[in-house]
Amino acid sequence: MASSNTSTESCADSKMTLADASPTSDQMGKHESNTALTSDSKTSLHPPDGFPSPPDGGLRAWTQVLVGHLVSFNSWGYLNSFGLFQAYYATTLSATPSAISWIGSVQILLNFLVGCVSGRALDAGHLRATLALGMLLQLVGIFTSSVATQYWHLLLAQGICKGLGDGLMFCPAVAVVPTYFTTKRAAAMAIAAAGTATGGLVFPIIAQQLQPRIGFAWTVRVMGFVVVFNSVLILLLARARLPPRKAGPLLEWRAFKERGYTLFCVGMFLVWWALYFAFFYVSAFAKTHLGVDTSTSLTLLLVSNAVGAPGRIVAGLVADRYFGPLNVMIPGVFCAAVLMFAWAGVHSLAAFYVFCVLYGFFAAVVQTLFTSACASLTPNMNANGSRTGMCFAVVSFAALTGAPIGGALIQLNHGSYLYAQIFGGTSLMAGAAALLAAKFSYKRA
Secondary structure, eight states: OOOOOTTTTTTTHHHHHHHHSSSHTTOOSSSGGGGTTTTTTOOOOOOTSOOOOOOSSSSHHHHHHHHHHHHHHHIHHHTTTTTHHHHHHHHHHSOHHHHHHHHHHHHHHHHHHHHHHHHHHHTTTHHHHHHHHHHHHHHHHHHTTTTEEEEEIIIIIIIIHHHHHHHHHHHHHHHGGGGGSSTTTTHHHHHTTTTTHHHHHHHHHHHHHHHHHHHHHHHHHHHHHHHHHHHHHHHHOOOSSSSOOOOSSSOOGGGGGGGGHHHHHHHHHHHHHHHHHHHHHHHHHHHHSSSOOOHHHHHHHHHHHTTTHHHHHHHHIIIIIIHHHHHHHHHHHHHHHHHHHHHOOOOOHHHHHHHHHHHHHHHHHHHHHHHHHHTTOBGGGHHHHHHHHHHHHHHHHHHHHHHHHHHHHHHHTTSSSSSHHHHHHHHHHHHHHHHHHHHHHHHOO
8 A cells, every 4th residue: 555654644655555565656746646646557666765775574574464354354354255155145034135235335434444543543542452452342242243143233232332342453553564575565465365265265165064963053153163263363463563643633625626636536435335235135136036045155155255366466476567557457447347237147156157257356356446546636645544444434335335235126126136235246347447547537637
């Protein structure tokens, strides 16, 4: 996300580093807005004034990458597996698919909103205390959801409690990583980001193997014990490199006067409005429309998450070395839109496997490059944390409402996914157009 002296300013900075650290380091200081898109693919090797040079490797540095990977595993990896919960709750709760989707959507909302400010605790020197509080909320949310019997129980436990814990943990843990690297920063952040895909693999495998044997409640508890193990390692290994310092301003309202920045926020709102719909409903679609069993439906979700690991690493390295994050992300959004429309023509299990592989790959590209693309549009990196945080706030409401809208459209169409697929494809295509307009707006500034 940012260079060493800006990466911990906010959740925004920390998530940006997770996606692709290179754009921001080249833009330290004040740059003209029309160069924001051309200079974002190079990495500055100069440390910020007043701080020693990052070690760019070594045991402690790579240990922080492991911490970032485990935090991504526990937070976004668990969330990427929500499709297994969506399918199970649909058969056990007297709730509509749209209502069930709110549980996962609230998690995403809180991950973004809380994440926008939790990086401030790192600035003040409270990394481990913030992580400990986040871990506690995560574990309370998981273990209480295993005994929940009502919809509102799950909304409070899995949606709100787990979401708050995710938001507290993710930003501070990932913000530490770029402060340890210069030339290896993109690789380090790609490995940290891949924790989302790793978690998205492990949790569905646990459900697939254990749920038929020990039941849903104990399967969720096993997932909780995995999170406990990871949390112990995180708390033992997490170390901040930079001394505590005063945080910058939280909001920079004048950014919305920039047409390119406003278009970028609109574009990302439209993208995130539809992006998670497929992850939430892939298992349910396979069971209701293709007639597969629970094990096969979880395998499809597993495949969607598995391809995210190479998708994230490839996207980060290509954006870092060749084209810049926004120039890579726009084609990724366009491909995801085409695939969402193509989903309407899927009527066989083999075709659905192809869809899951392709959509999982391009969705991972978009997720990975979101915050670093926002940074590439920031002419003055001293304001990057505030600007990215404001974009997170905009996107959080799209993530909150997107999957429930899809669920409501499925219900409106009597169980058919066509309306939801058209909504998702149209939203992604409109998002790609807005992002393209943002790119050319800055080029012509």
